[in-house]
Amino acid sequence: MTAPLAARVEDWRAAMPVQKGALADDAAALAGFVRAGEELLAALPERRDRDRGRQRTADRVLGACRALRGRFIGLHADGVYEALTRGGERRERLSDLAFAAAEAFPGLVPTREQLGAERRHVQEDKEGREIDQGVFFRGLLRSPDAGPRLMESMLAPSPRAERLLPDFRRSGRLDLPTVRLRRSGRAAHLTLCNEHCLNAEDDRLVDDLETAVDLVLMDDGTGVGVVRGGVMTHPRYRGRRVFSAGINLSDLHGGRISFVDFLLRREMGCLGKVMHGLHPGPDADGLTRQAVHKPWVAAVDAFAIGGGMQLLLLFDRVIAEKDAYFSLPAAQEGIVPGVAGLRLGRFTGSRLARRIILSGQRIRATDPEAGLVCDEVVDADAVEGAVERAAEELDAPAVVENRRMLALAEEPPDRLREYLAEFAAVQASRLYSKDVLDKVAAAWSRSGRARKGAGDGADRRG
Template sequence: MDGPLQRDADDLTRHLRAGDWLLAALPPAPRRDEEQARLAADIVTACRTLRERFIARHAEQVYDGLTDGRTRFPRLAELAFAAAERFPGLVPTRAELAAERALAQADKHGREIDQGIFFRGLLRSPSIGAHLMAAMRAPTPRARELLDDFRRLGHVRLTTVDLERRDGAGYLTVHNEHCLNAEDDQLIDDMETAVDLVLLDDSVRVGVLRGSVMTHPRYRGRRVFSAGINLKQLRDGRISFVDFLLRRELGYVAKMLRGILLDPAAGDAAGQTVEKPWIAAVEGFAIGGGMQLLLVADRVIAADDAFFSLPAAQEGIVPGAGSLRLTRLTGARLARRIILQGRVVRATDPEAALLCDDVVPADRVDETVERAVRDLSAPAVLANRGMLHLAEEPPDLFRAYLAEFAYVQAVRMHAPDVVDKVGRFGRSEEASA
């Protein structure tokens, strides 16, 4: 590291260690009186301000150092842990995050907020953001390991996702039945693997997303698309900021929209990007993250008894990139009613035409999906969807949005109202069990 960067890094570490010492001298959080709690909050705020100033001043040099002059393309978690080793105190270490992971959300120290500060600082740079987004669009090692088997067998069963190739389509079915296909860290990993396999297999022309048949007593025997984020796991502290909330947006959802990069070093050079159209077939409901997937699908088919909602504001968090994408589909007024007021849109409502393309009886979903696969297999579809995406959501607009999302979502995850809401969700769930 050069002189100014090294000096600032040493100063940062020294001041942060002093802050840790002052916090350790106070009683544990539950036993602090009002004055002690206020002092602790002031110390935490001062330390985070130092981190913000450091990454704002040195983002380019920090990122270049962590990526060997941008010759390497580490993914989010690898990048964050490398930063923890190279710049002590800037972001939490593996051990610190492991300790946090063992705590309920209400008992965490909010260390992931420091990761939010770090990634906001990186993503605010157009050049760093482009490099990091390219890294996240590369095929995952897990998908590459499974690719030969999928090409040969046409089927892969992951922990929470079943992927089958049939008649030129890759049918990705979510099997997280115990929680109504709610999203958790495992599902995010499985979804990215499955999306990669769809994009890497030359025999697949179109991807299809669908929910499995439920075992949950209330919906037994019926398909459900997605219940959104798993609030029970959020309450228990098992929803990861980097491996779930950031990885989801920069990983499989971005790949659905823009495709994968076979070689991130080559960027979007000819032959390096592989993209395919996607169909979402919604039965039951698409809530939260489930509805967000509809905003990147090329065709949405809904059973006539399905509904859609983005209840993030009611839960206290931000609906991923939904706030970026919903307005262009529905207009500003309806988007605000959906996000801010919790408006539920039913498939038979007139407004549903802004969110889905086909509304059919449940027993006609299969045939409608098959027809959509044929329609989206036309040779000119890929070129035109690419131009539509370029017009609707330029990559740099997405980068700028994700920069602010990284910080805001990290803060909201640890906000008192969120902790209280997910706690009440858990109590009501246990009472109804």
């Protein structure tokens, strides 16, 4: 770092514009300030080649831009959302909304090109531009006007599912890269098939899972959704069913976990639809149609770790084989376990929820506490029969309407929105925190994935 560059950075920071409340003027001021900041950042080496002094300079540039972005979206969330959705005519999904914002309001969020460049690096070598997406979505979700509309947009059917629906209605079968869907009678069986990594969650699985959830909710021939892990090819569990190993640490280390398309979309899209139903949009007369709810059954084999355990907090019936266990190791990894902080205490009470989330306490299916997170514990060879009985019992119109009312009582939309607003900012920042990067790198190294080229979360299970 040269002295002239350091002085230029300080002069630039001192000239940060004041946001005065006029959208167009404030947007122009933001664009000019960020453009100058990007020029300063371009004068530095790439992150992996910086010494501590240069990295401090980069952090000051990125931090100043981030601060102004936060002020701008805090003042103009409603105006920005109106502009990006053409006055509410368009129901934009998260990724499309972020990229549209990058074009309409230069400097507010990273561009497609900037994120593409980031994606070529491992996590620790990125600039952390996704943090600015977290700032953006926090601002939108905090708005009592824009926030609910954004959340409802994410509960709409995904374009991919709408394309696949006619074929699924006709055949009752669908094979996606990481999810298999089969309709049997009135139950649609959704099998997680990310076999090589013990059903660890990655960008592809989140996309496939939301698509399958949409199809279950849109298919008139389906009354109940059933989720179970498939038979694994991973050497440690070859031939056995596994529910989920949580986030794929190898992909996180390698920079392949997307904040928007995985972590935020998962909560607001896929999991949101399981909990709060699918919003089909207005009818032909422009009237709002009621969200489509259906009951869900989960069958847990081996373990439900991290995101796998988070899923269980949404289901109407959870059946576990007696050797299974549940855990949320997010605090040990340094990240936030999705919306579990809002939901888990309803099941376990606050004290046990704190031990699970903050200390990583593991719950085995045979522990007395297991009854707080699952409904039935059976031998491995009895899981299928228990699932069939549960699906038959839950396939009733009154069940659908009562689960709708339970979801409304347990998780009012505004409470969820306020939680998600803070989650957006905190989780995006956590992804680039030094403790997270160190822990993920250590886990990746211990697992031997650097030599074998295969990803899993096995090191977490001990």
